[in-house]
Amino acid sequence: MARVAIVGGGIAGLSAAYELTQRKIPFILYEASTRLGGIIETTREEGFVMECGPDGWVSEKPWARELCIELGLEEDLIPSNDTERVTYVLRDGTLHAIPSGMRMMVPTDLEALRESKLFSPSAIAAYEQEPQRAQELKDYAESHMAEDESVASFVRRHFGEEVTRTIAAPLLAGVFGGDVERLSAQSVMPQFLAMERTHGSLILGLRERSRPDAKAIFTTLRSGLGTLIDAMTSALPEESIRLQSCVDKIEREGDFWKICAGDASETFDAIFLATPVHRTRSLLASVDAEAAQLLAIGASSAVIVGFGFNAEQAKSFSVPQGFGFLVPPGEEGSDLLAATFSDQKYAGRVPEDGRALRAFFGGNAGERLQGESDGWLIALAKKQLGDVLGCELPDAALTIVRRWPLSLPQYEVGHADRMRRLNERLNVLPGLTLLGNAYRGVGLPDLIRDGREAARQIS
Template identity: 35%
Template sequence: MGPDALHHIAVIGGGIAGLAAAYRLQGVVASTPLRITLVEATDRLGGWVRTDRWGDVLVEAGPDSFLATKPAARALAIELGLGAELVGLRPGFESAFIARRGRLEPLPEGFSLMIPTRLRPLLTSGLLSNRGKLRLALDLLLPPRRDDEDESLAAFVRRRLGSEAYEWIAQPLLAGIYASDAEHLSLLATFPQLRELELRHGSLIRGALTQRRSRARSGSGSTFLTLRGGMGTLIEELVRRLHQVDVRLGDAAILLSECRGGYRITLTSGHDLDADAVIIATPAYAAARLLEPLDRELTRLLEGIPYASTATVTLVYRACDVAPVARGRGVVVPVAEGREVTAVTWVANKFEGRAPPDLAPVRVFLGRYGREGILELPDDRLVELAREELRGLFGLRAEPLHAIVHRQARSIPQYLVGHLDRIKEIEARLAVHPGLFLIGAAYRGVGLPDCIAGAERAARSALSAFQLEASGIS
């Protein structure tokens, strides 16, 4: 990594994607003189992934888990020696609830995503009217749409399952992932597997039944995984392993320009970095500002990816105060309910080891796409708003012992209809600039496994340009 290095690769952005890319790149340093620099504008690494503590209570600032069916995050955790720290969802609290007209209705047993796979729980559910249940069952008879056009998630769910199923089941479940208005979210960019079920099986219900039988035969484990000490453990271990990376904290990249067959990065410190390849791991809007002098069309395309802002309020109660109302893992709240809250998680019911037995942390999610103004409220008002929502939903009037507010400003990219076409255009523009890569949640998946997989692909591509190969990248 010294001055005799043959090549220099710079990574801009120290969130999970940037860290994963830098970690993969350093896999060749032992055998090849390669210099790696990681530039992060803030004073810490990890981005939205962070675990705070209040005494023995774990408090997640960002995501509390990752999808187990996508292998990249789990594989990285195991590689980092954290395999024994992986834990799944806590058994015995499988139920989830949906707020409907002042009541908390359980999501019928057997639902996979938003698709029913068992008849009896659906028939006895109070979530849908009899008319809504019949319309949902019509999915078994409706022919699939055969063209290749994208459509909104809302339009797709209404077409297959009906308006009631969308409003009271699909919309709140989807909002919990994207904090968005599904009227504008791209089906093909967010849930292409739903479109595949329709085309392959002619029906979402038939397809989901087939998948359920397959999972039963394979004995699949928990859908979501976390780390015993919180998701921040993954960041801490990645950072600890970056012993061959020059990490620069608190120094933002403000300009990227071409220079002698490579790139020059201008930093707020006034220093310049010259690199043969650059991996940009910032949000799309930050990448757009950085790239504007280099490629106006690429900037325009990146600026067209909007973001949602949200806030989470974690309230720590005495377990005895929460026990009477803390059923299942939590509640999602449809837009039709007219509330600021989008979801509530009973943290200790979701994962073991989050708090001592006598304490019960409750995570309240506020804000969604189009409601960004909520982040302008002061902390004490957000805490009071969270408590008002808990009183309205559960009648929980106890005084919390502690409150922690986390703001996620412009944190969740919105994959609008046509998003994949935009990504193809972005990739075409990048082809004009060899050695330039964009990674992160804005492009091909918002979850941690997607970000890690994208980072590993970019690292592999950057190294291949120099006829190098990184260990651990499949």
């Protein structure tokens, strides 16, 4: 029976370990830190449920929900409060609501768009004209089907420059932490490219797909995503987990893989590298230089600062109805990329009458702020959140600070072709699988799907 090494205990590596356990395939999971779960971590204190990394997943992707049900967590699944779902964009220091009926930067309700103060009359006119250009856009898509392009180029073609800067840039930066001028449309928004090829107009394509009984946009666990990590970890054999075990080198020895961690080494039939992409590249350099070069993928860093305010503290400020706000690149006076009004996005995040806010710094600011102290980051987040909300935030009952360096790989133009060439190299390295958010998707469901599928392939 195959013996497998898993290097990296984030959600992808952990999902692979869980599936191997179900199939009774022996493995060793190496994790350099003191805990499993990677950037998924939940702090529970004084009635607050505070996420230190992602706070949920996109509901339409089924793999995270399926795993939760399998683990007996079905009763803990909760949807986002979509009756409260308003997201704002900070523009010239003022919050403007994204019009209802928007799917990312594509509207389904033009009347709501016309009433919005987020867009100028010329941007609204560009939206109104897009369905009339359906055949032109479809013809373009068909004649350029084999080409990749930037997200910015794709959005400009449909809706113009203002829409690209005002809404597409902060939305995509919030997910990928990247620059829309460099992000690959083919890899980041394949569903919209498919709509363009079929309908030409994204507005017409989205209207056809819309259903009145659609699921909530997001799903999470009532007790926090850390519960998923705990449940998966509990299902693994203790002797298979090695925490604080940093893999320094991997080698190919005949038909086997050799893992070197500290002073010890072991051989395996197969190896799953579920490390951050820069670490994977370093480990592969001595095995296959060409594969390692194809992993020269940029990644951005993030800083999250979360505040939990009890009932007394929450009396001193107010928050508009909604899930939070986005900040377009270049907004003067703000280092924020986004903020979440956590207690309004999901139920059960705070004690009675409490509030929970999370500040997210990414892109250039996320990188620049990595070395700052917790106290400095807390002060910065309080000041910039307070500026947006028009108040001075009080000291919070609970505060968390997390730095996630190089945690968001950039799917730049040409990413799909790069992955194709990487797979060709991996085909000559039998037993080696790469897992993580640098390859086939960044969301929790994508990583769970990939980890479990890799384990099934081994079996």
